[in-house]
Amino acid sequence: MKLYSDEELAEILDQNIFHQISEAADRLGLECYVVGGYVRDIFLERPSNDIDVVVVGSGISVAQELKHMLGRKAHLSVFKNFGTAQVKFHDTEVEFVGARKESYSHDSRKPIVENGTLEDDQNRRDFTINAMAICLNKSRFGELVDPFNGLADLEDGIIATPLEPGITFSDDPLRMMRCIRFATQLNFQIEDETFEALERMADRIKIVSGERIEVELNKIIMSPHPSKGFVDLQRSGLLNIILPELAALDIVEQKNGRAHKNNFYHTLEVLENVVAHDGSLWLRWAALLHDIGKTRSKRWEPSAGWTFHNHNFIGAKMVPEIFRRLKLPMGAEMKYVQKLVDLHMRPQVIADSEVTDSAVRRLLNDAGDDIDDLMTLCEADITSKNEGKKKMFLENFRMVREKLADLQVKDYKRLLQPVIDGNEIMEMFHLQPSREVGTLKQYLKDAVLDNKVENEREPLMKLLMEKAKSMGLIRVEN
Template sequence: MRIQNYSKALQNPVFKIIAEAATELDLECYVIGGYVRDFLLERGQAKDIDIVAVGSGILLAQKVASKMEGKPQVSIFKNFGTAMIKSGDVEVEFVGARKESYDRDSRKPMVENGTLEDDQKRRDFTINALALSLNTSNYGDLLDPFDGLGDLERKLIRTPLAPGVTYSDDPLRMMRAIRFATQLGFTIQLRSLQAITEHKARIKIISSERIVDELHKILASKKPSTGFALLHKTELLPYILPELVALQGIEEIEGQRHKDNFWHTLEVVDNIAQTTDNLWLRWAALLHDIGKAPTKKFHKKIGWTFHGHEFVGSKMVYKLFKRLRMPLNDKMKFVQKMVLMSSRPIVLSEDSTTDSAVRRLVFDAGDHVDDLMTLCEADITTKNPKKQRRYKNNFQLVRQKITEVEERDQIRNFQPPISGADIMKAFQIEPSKKIGIIKEAIKEAILEGEIPNEYAAARKYMIEKGSELGLQLKKK
C-alpha cells in the first residue's frame, strides 16, 4: 500500500476542529469516501463530508459541534449510529467504524463495532474506500488497503470484497456501480459486471425511491446512454423500465424494417443532455417513444406504423411514474405533455407551415413550447449529413415562425378576450351550454386567424355567434 500525504485536501477549517475533538476523546478518525475520491479526481470540493471514527461517531459529532462557532445543532440518528452537523453549505456526517453482515431478504445490515479496515471493506467500491487520516501522528496520510488510488488512475469500478458478496449484500450497489461508471466515465471491472448480471433479480428488494434516485443521477450525467446501455447489458433494465426494453430490436417483414427504437431513444437522450440540464425534459426524451412498442403494426401497402404512439405513450407515463413512486404532480404532467406532443413540431417542419398550425402548437404547448422544440431537435438522429442539415434548418424555421406568431397574436398561455361572465352579461342569460359554445367558437376563430386576439373583434364575433344560437344582445 502506497503511503502519500494529502494535507492540502484538508484545508477546510472543520477538519482541524474534528482532529482536535478526536484527540481530546482519544479516538482515531478519518475522512472517507466521496470527499476523498472527488479531491483526487480534481472534481472540486464536495459539500458532503463523511467522517468515520474508531469508536462513537455520535460522541465525536457532539464534541465537534461544541467547538464550532455558533454551536450548530447535531442531528442524531440512533438507529443508524450516525450524526450530522450542517455548517454553512457543508454537511458533515459522523459514523463509528463498523462491521456489517446481511440477511438475504433485506439490505439493512446487522452492525457491530469494527476497525477502520473493517469499515473500508464494507464500502461499495475501492474508489469510495479511500480514507485520509485526521490523527496527529499521520495527519493527511491516505489509507488505501484496496488500491483505490490505482483504480482511479485506471478509471475502474471495482469492489473491495468479491463482487458477488458486495452486490448480494446490498443490491443497490449494482445501480451505484452503473451510476458511477456513467458519471465518471469509468469502466466496471469485468468480474464485477458479470456479478451484477448474476445477482440482477436481487434488485427486487430495493425500494423504488432508491432506484429512482440512481436513475435521476444517470439521467443528469453528461452521457446518460452509458448508464442505460449498462442497465440493458446487465439485464437490470427489465426489472426497472420494461417499457424501454420493449423498444429493443428490429423486425423485418417482406423486406421492410423499422429502426431499433431502444438505441434511437438513447441517442435522443444523449442529444438532449448536450442542450439542457432540465431533468424532467431528459425524462421526456427517455420516454418519448415508449408508446411505439404497443402500437407497432405492419401493413402490406405502407409498411411499419406506430399510429397514436404519442397518445398511448403519454398514458404509459402515468403508470410508469406511479409504479416507480415518482411524483404524480406537475413534473409528471410536463413529461406526459412532452410525450403527447413530441411529433407535432416534426409534422410542422415537414409541411408548409401555416400560421394557424403554429398558433395551435403554441396554444397547446403553452410555456413549454421551447422545451418541446428542444426535444424534437434532439430527436434528429439520422447519420445522413444532408438530411440532418435539412431537419435542423426546418426546425429553425418553425422556431422563427413561433416567435413571429407569438409576438403578433400573443397565444402562449392564451386567455380569451371574452369571458363566460362577459357573455352572460351581454345576452342577460344564466349559465348554460350556449356560453361554452360561444367561448369555443371565439377561441377557434382566433387560432384559425379569422379574428385577431383582441376584445373588440372577439365581442363582435360573440354577437354573431350568439345571434346564430338565438340569443339577443341586452339593450342598454
C-alpha cells in the same frame, strides 16, 4: 486524476476543520479517518462538500467533543438509532459514524449492525474507489489506508467492489444502481466480474423502493453522457425491471426485407442531443420517454411498412403510471413531461407541410410556456444519418421557430382565448355546464385560431348566434 504521497495528502488536509477533528479524536484516544467520496474526489481533483468521518469507537462522542471545541457557532445533530452524528459549522458539514460491520437478511436492505474495526468498515463499502481512508490522528495525519487498491482502480477508470461482488450487491441491491451511476458520472468501466454479478443479481433490485431508484436514475440522467448508463442498465437486465417500457424499445423487427430502426438507441441519441443543449432534468425525462408508445403502436402495413401511428398519444398516457411507479413527482413535472411526449410530433407535421399561421398558432396555444423546450426536443429527435435529410428537417424547424417568434411578437398568445367566455354563453342561452357550452366555446376558439375572425366581440357574437341556431339553442320564429 492526480496521485499524492501521504505528505502531500497531509498538506491538502491542512485545514482547521480537519485539525479540530484530529484534536477531538486524540483527546478521546480514538482512531478517526476521513473516508469515501471526499477521499476519492481529492485524487480526482474535484471539489467535494461531503466530509464523512469514521471513528474506531463512538463516532457520536467525537462529534460531541468537536461541538464542545467549536462552541455556539457549531450545530450538532445526533441520530442514536443509526449511531451517527452531524456537525454543521459555517458552510461545512461533517458526518461521523463509528466503524462497523454489517450483515443482511435476504429480503431486506436494513443491516444488522455491530461495532467493528476500520477493516470491517472498509469491507462493507460499495466500491474500492469509495473504500479508501485517510487517517486524521496527529501521529498519522495524512496516511492513506487503501486495502483494496482503490487508488489503482481510480487511476485505471474501473468500478469494482471490495468483496466478491455477489456479496456486495446481495447485501444492498441499491449498490447495483450506484455501480452504474458512478461508472456513468466518472466515465469509468465496470470490472468484468462486477458486471457479471449485476446480470446475475438484477432481480434483487425489486426489494429497493422506488424513491431510492429514482434518486440514482436522476443522477444518471443528469450525467454528462447519460446514454452510457442506460446502455449498462439494459445490458445488465436492470432496465427491464425498473423501466420496462424503455427496455422494450430495444428490438428491430424485419418483414419482407423491411426493418424499422432500433428505437432504444434512437432514444439515447435524442437524450444526448438534449444534453448538448443543457436540457433540464425534466426535459431529459421527456427525451427518454418520447417514444415509449412505439412498442404498443407498432403495426405492419404492406403498403407503408412498419408504422407507429399515434405513438405520441399512447406514450403520453403511459407517463403517469411510470412516474407513479418510480415515485417521481406527479404534479407540474409529470404534466410537463406528458405534454412534451404528446406534442413532440406536432412541429414535424407542421414542418412537413406549409407552415401556416393557423397551425403554428394552435401549437403555441397547446404548448404554452413550454414551446421552446418542445422545439428543442423536436430538433433533438432528428437523428437521421442522411445529412441531406437532416439538413432539410432542421431548415423546416427553423421556419417553424421563425413563425413562432413572429406570432409571439404580435402577442397572439394573449389573444388566443375568445373574448366571449363560457359563463357568458351559459347566461345568454340559459344553460348549465354541459356539452353544448363546450361545443360553443371550442367553435369560437377554433375561429380565432384559424384566423377566420378577429378576437373581437361583434364578429364573435355573430358566429356564436349562427352556431347556436344550428344547434337548436335559439328558437326560430315562423
